Amino acid sequence: MKTKTLKKNKVNIITLGCSKNLVDSEVIMTQLKGNNIEVEHESTDDDSGIVLINTCGFIDAAKQESIDTILRYADAKREGLVDKLYVSGCLSERYKADLVNEIPEVDAFFGTRDVPNLLRALNADYKKELLGERLLATDHHYAYLKIAEGCDRPCSFCAIPIMRGKHISKPIEELVSETKSLVVKGTKEILLIAQDLTYYGLDIYKERKLADLMRALSDIEGLEWIRLHYAYPSGFPMDVLDVMNERDNVCNYLDIPLQTGSNNVLKLMRRGITREKTEELVAAIREKVPNITLRTTLIAGHPGETEEDHQETIEFVRKMRFDRLGVFPYSHEDGTHSFTYEDKLTGEEKQARANEIMDVQEEISREINESKVGNRYKVLFDKIEGGYFVGRTEADSPEVDNEVLVEVNDDTFIRIGDFAEVEIVDASEFDLYGELVK
Numbered sequence: 019m020k021t022k023t024l025k026k027n028k029v030n031i032i033t034l035g036c037s038k039n040l041v042d043s044e045v046i047m048t049q050l051k052g053n054n055i056e057v058e059h060e061s062t063d064d065d066s067g068i069v070l071i072n073t074c075g076f077i078d079a080a081k082q083e084s085i086d087t088i089l090r091y092a093d094a095k096r097e098g099l100v101d102k103l104y105v106s107g108c109l110s111e112r113y114k115a116d117l118v119n120e121i122p123e124v125d126a127f128f129g130t131r132d133v134p135n136l137l138r139a140l141n142a143d144y145k146k147e148l149l150g151e152r153l154l155a156t157d158h159h160y161a162y163l164k165i166a167e168g169c170d171r172p173c174s175f176c177a178i179p180i181m182r183g184k185h186i187s188k189p190i191e192e193l194v195s196e197t198k199s200l201v202v203k204g205t206k207e208i209l210l211i212a213q214d215l216t217y218y219g220l221d222i223y224k225e226r227k228l229a230d231l232m233r234a235l236s237d238i239e240g241l242e243w244i245r246l247h248y249a250y251p252s253g254f255p256m257d258v259l260d261v262m263n264e265r266d267n268v269c270n271y272l273d274i275p276l277q278t279g280s281n282n283v284l285k286l287m288r289r290g291i292t293r294e295k296t297e298e299l300v301a302a303i304r305e306k307v308p309n310i311t312l313r314t315t316l317i318a319g320h321p322g323e324t325e326e327d328h329q330e331t332i333e334f335v336r337k338m339r340f341d342r343l344g345v346f347p348y349s350h351e352d353g354t355h356s357f358t359y360e361d362k363l364t365g366e367e368k369q370a371r372a373n374e375i376m377d378v379q380e381e382i383s384r385e386i387n388e389s390k391v392g393n394r395y396k397v398l399f400d401k402i403e404g405g406y407f408v409g410r411t412e413a414d415s416p417e418v419d420n421e422v423l424v425e426v427n428d429d430t431f432i433r434i435g436d437f438a439e440v441e442i443v444d445a446s447e448f449d450l451y452g453e454l455v456k
Contacts, residue, residue: 035074279334
């Protein structure tokens with residue numbers, strides 16, 4: 019970090035972890051701006067007197083990244099490069115007592131639902147009139163929409179309920195108002211996020227209301243893509259697929275984390291579903307929306323997962339042929355039910371299993387991508403990088419999925435944040451290469 023004159027009241031917010039954390043940071047930024055406090059997201063100017071680190075505490079790697087970041091800024095504070103240091107988010111919620119003792123350079127720690135107290139520490143008032151307003155940390159053409167907080171699911175491996183509490187849905191009218199405000203400012207794509215989208219509405223409406231929310235959002239003029247992330251398979255509301263078929267601006271895309279292909283491990287994970295029921299659900303989804311893109315995530319090396327279980331998951335991946343897939347090595351999280359199981363596998367063994375699964379998925383992804391050569395797609399362009407305009411099709415979510423690359427040259431002009439029609443001319447495992455259709 020450079021030595022320079024600090025702006026004592028300027029706040030630099032560092033966001034770690036998932037897109038739900040990013041939304042929390044955007045809300046805080048909006049409140050600070052509404053209090054006439056200068057704020058930036060992950061500023062590279064190094065002139066902020068105040069640094070707020072919004073942490074992740076989900077798995078070991080995320081916790082280590084959060085701790086390393088806090089320590090880096092604690093060192094900066096000791097050197098006089100930062101005046102005040104605050105920490106919020108999941109790690110702070112979960113380990114506040116330990117952190118207070120271990121890192122005294124931090125001026126205060128705040129939990130996941132402690133925004134008013136955090137604002138007071140920053141000499142800001144919580145302004146209710148700013149509810150639904152967002153100062154985006156993403157490019158303006160896409161934004162995450164957090165439709166609920168917390169989770170009521172009993173998954174044995176997951177610490178989210180410990181850090182985020184019970185499921186709380188946001189009312190439909192609030193979400194519509196928030197989305198309208200974003201669209202007026204140029205947002206074209208909304209990504210619906212929650213720990214569990216499919217539970218939406220049960221707490222406040224006494225029935226699942228995700229389909230109703232999707233219709234209400236779809237009616238907003240100027241909103242071109244609506245994308246669904248983190249749907250729970252057990253009790254999946256099939257009426258959301260009707261909305262996909264009805265509405266052109268609802269992407270034929272579903273992120274549905276399935277965690278494993280082994281019945282033994284599904285039972286240990288307390289997922290409330292069997293492999294057979296999962297396969298029936300995937301088949302029913304594909305029958306109802308034939309051109310849907312399915313994304314899933316798996317966990318490798320959960321306690322009790324045998325080599326036979328691992329091979330069952332590999333066979334499951336081969337059989338299901340998911341369009342998008344990610345794998346996490348199991349993280350042994352204190353406070354969860356899985357923490358009571360013996361964690362026998364080493365980190366290297368878990369990673370090896372994760373790599374084996376991804377090797378299978380790489381073949382599938384290459385085959386799916388190669389089948390797209392010669393086809394034309396509507397592409398939303400996010401950035402210019404490495405000599406290419408980089409965009410995404412309806413089948414791709416930002417940061418986690420495939421990208422479409424169009425070479426930058428004198429004959430090609432694409433404005434970032436715009437859609438364009440692209441013909442695919444080549445493909446690799448995780449990228450498509452295209453040319454503008456003129």
